[in-house]
Amino acid sequence: GKEAFIFDLDGVLVDTATFHYRAWRRLANELGFDFSMQQNELLKGVSRMQSLEQVLTWGRMQQAGLDKEHLAEKKNAWYLELVERMGPDDVLPGVLAFLRAAKATGIRTALGSASKNARLILDRTGLQGYFDAVIDGNAVVLSKPHPEVFLRAAEALGAAPDACLVFEDAQAGIDAAKAAGMSAVGIGSGTALQRADLVVAGLADLKID
Ligand code: B16
Numbered sequence: 001g002k003e004a005f006i007f008d009l010d011g012v013l014v015d016t017a018t019f020h021y022r023a024w025r026r027l028a029n030e031l032g033f034d035f036s037m038q039q040n041e042l043l044k045g046v047s048r049m050q051s052l053e054q055v056l057t058w059g060r061m062q063q064a065g066l067d068k069e070h071l072a073e074k075k076n077a078w079y080l081e082l083v084e085r086m087g088p089d090d091v092l093p094g095v096l097a098f099l100r101a102a103k104a105t106g107i108r109t110a111l112g113s114a115s116k117n118a119r120l121i122l123d124r125t126g127l128q129g130y131f132d133a134v135i136d137g138n139a140v141v142l143s144k145p146h147p148e149v150f151l152r153a154a155e156a157l158g159a160a161p162d163a164c165l166v167f168e169d170a171q172a173g174i175d176a177a178k179a180a181g182m183s184a185v186g187i188g189s190g191t192a193l194q195r196a197d198l199v200v201a202g203l204a205d206l207k208i209d
């Protein structure tokens with residue numbers, strides 16, 4: 001059995017993926033181009049600066065001499081406007097019951113997110129008390145699909161990688177879990193998540209055993 005569960009934040013516990021999409025699109029539109037929801041899949045689980053590089057590539061603006069730090073800050077400010085309106089109702093269906101059941105079974109839990117805003121989102125939604133460890137975008141250097149974030153989470157929980165189960169909505173996150181030697185549950189649609197050990201639509205569809 002698994003001793004530890006590691007949860008991605010965005011797309012697994014809360015639906016901030018749509019906020020990221022809206023904010024990146026707003027930036028792209030301001031720069032004079034657009035990108036699709038399908039392209040947006042590639043931004044999931046990827047760090048802010050790497051997401052910016054991807055967006056600029058779509059707009060063929062890599063060589064435009066833009067102030068990237070400034071653009072990333074702008075996108076983040078728009079994103080935070082949406083996050084500020086979040087509350088406990090924005091926790092995805094089945095999440096609280098699942099986290100409580102995990103605790104009741106003695107399973108240790110960690111957050112393993114690429115986001116630098118993870119703690120703010122946990123606070124706003126009332127999820128902060130449910131995790132024994134929080135490893136976020138401020139604590140890691142290498143972005144998913146690199147396994148750093150999940151290996152750090154396992155270490156913080158005192159669990160071996162093969163005793164950890166990761167819950168992820170992004171292909172980059174599933175790849176990171178596999179690279180860490182962990183099992184992975186994909187959250188979303190099966191066709192979009194390759195190499196996951198199991199794929200479900202959401203945590204509401206899962207029971208601990
Ligand atoms: P921030 P996760 C990731 O969160 C998002 O999926 C990804 O779209 C975002 O670019 C990344 O966090 C960085 O977020 O700009 O808030 O630091 O899915 O790893 O929880």
Ligand code: MG
Binds near residue numbers: 011012044169
């Ligand atoms: Mg995610």
